[in-house]
Amino acid sequence: MRHINSTDPIAALATPPGRSGVAIIRISGKNVWKKLTPLLKYPNSKPISPTPPTPRVLQRIDLIDANNQTLDQALVVYFKGPNSFTGEDQIEIQGHGSPVVIARTMERLSQLGIRPADPGEFSRRAFLNGKTDLAQAEALMNLINASSLRAAREATKQMEGTLSQRLQNNQALLLEALAHLEATLDFADEDISPDDQLAIAGRLTKVAEDIGQLLQGSTLGKQLAHGFELAIIGRPNVGKSTLFNRLSGHNRAIVTPLPGTTRDILESPIEIHGIPVQLTDTAGLRETDEIIEEEGIKRAKERLQKADAVLLLLDISKEITNEDQEIIKLAPLDRTIIVWNKQDLTESNKIPDTNKLGVDQAVASVVISCKKDRGINQLTEKIASFFGSQPIDGEGSVVMVARQKENLQKTISHLASAEALLLHCENEELVAIAIREALNSIGELIGKTTHDDLLDLIFSSFCIGK
Ligand SMILES: Nc1nc2c(ncn2[C@@H]2O[C@H](COP(=O)(O)OP(=O)(O)O)[C@@H](O)[C@H]2O)c(=O)[nH]1
Numbered sequence: 001m002r003h004i005n006s007t008d009p010i011a012a013l014a015t016p017p018g019r020s021g022v023a024i025i026r027i028s029g030k031n032v033w034k035k036l037t038p039l040l041k042y043p044n045s046k047p048i049s050p051t052p053p054t055p056r057v058l059q060r061i062d063l064i065d066a067n068n069q070t071l072d073q074a075l076v077v078y079f080k081g082p083n084s085f086t087g088e089d090q091i092e093i094q095g096h097g098s099p100v101v102i103a104r105t106m107e108r109l110s111q112l113g114i115r116p117a118d119p120g121e122f123s124r125r126a127f128l129n130g131k132t133d134l135a136q137a138e139a140l141m142n143l144i145n146a147s148s149l150r151a152a153r154e155a156t157k158q159m160e161g162t163l164s165q166r167l168q169n170n171q172a173l174l175l176e177a178l179a180h181l182e183a184t185l186d187f188a189d190e191d192i193s194p195d196d197q198l199a200i201a202g203r204l205t206k207v208a209e210d211i212g213q214l215l216q217g218s219t220l221g222k223q224l225a226h227g228f229e230l231a232i233i234g235r236p237n238v239g240k241s242t243l244f245n246r247l248s249g250h251n252r253a254i255v256t257p258l259p260g261t262t263r264d265i266l267e268s269p270i271e272i273h274g275i276p277v278q279l280t281d282t283a284g285l286r287e288t289d290e291i292i293e294e295e296g297i298k299r300a301k302e303r304l305q306k307a308d309a310v311l312l313l314l315d316i317s318k319e320i321t322n323e324d325q326e327i328i329k330l331a332p333l334d335r336t337i338i339v340w341n342k343q344d345l346t347e348s349n350k351i352p353d354t355n356k357l358g359v360d361q362a363v364a365s366v367v368i369s370c371k372k373d374r375g376i377n378q379l380t381e382k383i384a385s386f387f388g389s390q391p392i393d394g395e396g397s398v399v400m401v402a403r404q405k406e407n408l409q410k411t412i413s414h415l416a417s418a419e420a421l422l423l424h425c426e427n428e429e430l431v432a433i434a435i436r437e438a439l440n441s442i443g444e445l446i447g448k449t450t451h452d453d454l455l456d457l458i459f460s461s462f463c464i465g466k
């Protein structure tokens with residue numbers, strides 16, 4: 001960031017660069033309307049007043065260059081701070097998406113003292129002006145980057161402040177604990193009473209539990225942000241690559257009747273019923289002396305272990321082979337769907353008895369034919385319900401950003417030291433320091449300091465003479 005906490009007027013193209021029907025240029029800064037007026041002209045030549053127009057009303061205005069030549073016909077809207085995204089006066093110009101005109105307009109804005117914004121500078125201003133907290137700002141980034149409906153929904157909830165609220169509740173509990181402690185510190189010669197100790201420890205535990213839950217949910221957050229890993233495994237030639245191509249919607253993996261065709265791991269991000277999935281095709285698992293295939297098989301086995309779910313492919317038209325049996329032994333059955341492929345080669349539509357495979361009946365199985373495109377919907381529904389039923393820790397409080405996760409871990413470790421110090425009746429000052437550290441790391445998550453809050457709470461809710 002080149003311009004730290006500056007408040008000078010900034011402008012940026014808010015729509016993607018390139019040709020488009022409409023392009024939006026966003027401008028923010030104090031009294032920015034006046035600065036902008038030399039760029040604007042009403043179509044009927046009526047002069048533009050340097051006094052800002054009525055906020056939130058679209059006006060048909062021409063954009064003109066330094067020689068009074070029309071650059072574009074645009075719609076212009078004014079937002080009066082603090083009632084804007086950044087909290088400053090803001091203007092949006094809806095012009096046409098011509099890269100040449102956009103470049104000229106930005107150039108003209110620069111001449112008028114409105115510089116190009118740094119990346120994220122609008123959001124940063126929104127945060128600094130208290131329009132949004134850090135968790136909400138990060139949620140906005142998650143929404144923009146969301147690659148699936150579910151990730152987008154989660155991000156939208158966080159923008160409404162669900163996660164922030166939950167963090168604030170925890171902050172409040174820690175402040176209460178600290179207030180208790182501060183009161184006992186005033187009587188340094190006395191030991192902390194068992195009642196006080198209990199009250200403080202109770203609050204610390206409650207916060208640690210809640211933060212622990214948020215931390216658990218961060219696995220789901222990572223999956224929402226980057227996709228659930230779904231690996232297709234099976235012996236050679238059962239149709240893994242064919243299924244991979246079918247589900248990813250393009251012909252990426254090479255399919256041949258020759259066993260051992262796929263060697264490398266192929267990945268494709270796909271969306272199944274609104275859920276982001278990283279689909280992987282793997283080398284068929286079998287004994288081989290071939291060095292490249294052997295490496296492929298090693299990688300396939302690694303993938304199998306780390307995948308969030310596994311599609312284990314079997315050929316329904318053939319007897320179960322020893323290779324199939326070996327793969328079943330390797331598969332993580334609590335997250336495996338057994339997929340019987342090549343149904344078109346048999347008369348039957350029945351799902352073979354999974355008991356015969358030594359597999360629990362509860363393991364989901366489905367019959368498909370990649371060739372005839374049968375059963376694919378049932379399969380995607382099974383995948384979606386498997387991922388969809390993953391525990392979700394309250395919508396809107398799934399931590400999706402690595403920084404947030406690290407912060408939660410930090411908070412937990414400060415809380416653990418505070419609890420340990422408290423229970424071993426160590427110096428209360430040290431307990432207070434650990435609680436403050438925990439408070440700070442939660443504060444960093446929402447981007448608020450706690451110092452003033454703490455003083456307020458101590459003096460408002462506590463009688464010092466106690
Ligand atoms: N009859 C039939 N053949 C299939 C089906 N799915 C795949 N195949 C064929 O099986 C052979 C092996 O397919 P491939 O996807 O390369 O299998 P992989 O080795 O498991 O990746 C190819 O000849 C495919 O055309 C199916 O549903 N029915």
Ligand SMILES: [Mg+2]
Nearest residue numbers: 240241261262
């Ligand atoms: Mg293959």
